[in-house]
Amino acid sequence: MPLQLYEAKVAERGIDQVRHVIGVAAGKGGVGKSTVTAHLARALASLGKSVGVIDADVYGPSMHHMLPCLQGPSREGQWLIPASSEGVKLMSVAFFRGPGAAAVVRAPIANEIITQFLLKTQWGALDYLLIDFPPGTGDIQLTLMQQSQLSGAILVTTPQEIALMDVRKAHECFCRLRVPTLGIVENMSYLNAGGEKIFPFGEGGGVRLAQEINAPFLGQVPLEPQISLMGDQGKTVEDSPAALQFAAIAKKMVAHKELSYFEVVFKQMSVGSVIKEQLQGGYSGAGIQKIFQNGPCEVVIEWTDGTICRYDLSDIQRCCPCARCSENTPQALGLASRAYSVGRYAIKFEFTSGCSAGIYSLALLRQMKGLLV
Structure with a gap:
């Protein structure tokens, strides 16, 4: 289905009935941000919350693989109707182009696409709309923060310093636009080997970053090959240490005091x-x-x-x-x-x-x- 860009502003916005819009960001690629977004969405849904996800990575979308949908988005008058993956609503640019096709578009067009996903998609009454931010701190990120009225941001990092450097930049970007950081998730923290924890990427980076920026540390997600394998198949790993961590992080989100009064x-x-x-x-x-x-x-x-x-x-x-x-x-x-x-x-x-x-x-x-x- 072709994605038609819109020009006129309308009084009604697609996110007007969304209680909390939360950005999931990292400032760089390769830290498992999309994996964290998909598993948090499912964990929140398992708690009885109504959840939607926007894959804001126009140039490299992946969420449609992790949250597979039987049917893509549809159109109803001036509105787009999001796809659904086991009750989790989803919008991604991947639905609007051929399989494997590259997104060769300039930034203004990418911004219009993101704006349409936010404002011209009928999200309905949701408890949480998670936005899987693209890497970096550029034009699309600015559009998301200006248009979406973010309740807050969750920053995803891995333990090594090179990842922490970029996450600090993402945090600074959110601070400049007055978006509170809800917490830090350290992904791929350690590897379980026969009951022993091995830290292939270093230890404690996420905790140190949380202390540095005075943000809650939400949890450590272990490195599990099964998470990657099942994610490629659009399935969720249950009862593994990583799955239990995602469930615990989701519960912390629901109880987060920052979200209680926004x-x-x-x-x-x-x-x-x-x-x-x-x-x-x-x-x-x-x-x-x-x-x-x-x-x-x-x-x-x-x-x-x-x-x-x-x-x-x-x-x-x-x-x-x-x-x-x-x-x-x-x-x-x-x-x-x-x-x-x-x-x-x-x-x-x-x-x-x-x-x-x-x-x-x-x-x-x-x-x-x-x-x-």
């Missing part, structure tokens, strides 16, 4: 009504509790530290931080027609005329202050 509620905007409401936590600095428009020319932001600021919309537009307006003083021409979150770190305003390209970080809005109430 909820997002989107409401239609009209003059005088709430246009966005969000409870945020898990990072330094005040988040936005509520935004509402007070008349045609003023927006009010209530911050989580109790501060209330009034902003003149013309001042907001004049302070547009986009590259074009940074070089030339923009004119304030329009009224705000919409405001929406960009990830967990910024707000974007759409104006009826003039520039609407600016992404206003929470730090910038705090610096602008407005008129304190």
Whole structure:
């Protein structure tokens, strides 16, 4: 089925009924991130949770092998309907091209594909939507963090220092966009040999990293040949040490305090009504509790530290931080027609005329202050 890119923004988003969107990332390839994602999805489903997975690796998707589906995605009006693997919903670019075909697309097209998987796929009411991040910290990763309103990220590493270096970069990337790290999973930690643990890639790297970045250490997953073999066949290994670790990690995710208070509620905007409401936590600095428009020319932001600021919309537009307006003083021409979150770190305003390209970080809005109430 061809994947048609969409252009128009719609008020309803495919992830609006998803309770928690969680990124599974590593910053590099080869650490078993996709394996961890697939097994965590199944472990969460076994706990009675409704789960979906996005394979965000446009250039090297693998999740359709690990979570095999009897039937691919379908289309229903403007929406894509995800495939299903034993109750776990799945979207992957692999469904939209021939077997073994390479994805030869430029980054803007890859970003549009990812955006469609997030916003134009009818995920329905899910407890968890896991996103299997591609390697690196580039354009696609930025799109995922801006568009998906991540509840948090799980970082996957192996014990050796070369892997830890890249995971540190991934952690820094999430920190910059105010996405909390939910924990570290150390994959391929050790090999069981007759009851003795052998550490072929070194010992304790994941624990040290968790201590370094002040994040929970979620567990060590042993190196088991059977995991790789069964994963290639789209099957789950049960009752092995690795399977028990995945089950334990899933239980920690369900009980994670960071996820207990991150909820997002989107409401239609009209003059005088709430246009966005969000409870945020898990990072330094005040988040936005509520935004509402007070008349045609003023927006009010209530911050989580109790501060209330009034902003003149013309001042907001004049302070547009986009590259074009940074070089030339923009004119304030329009009224705000919409405001929406960009990830967990910024707000974007759409104006009826003039520039609407600016992404206003929470730090910038705090610096602008407005008129304190």
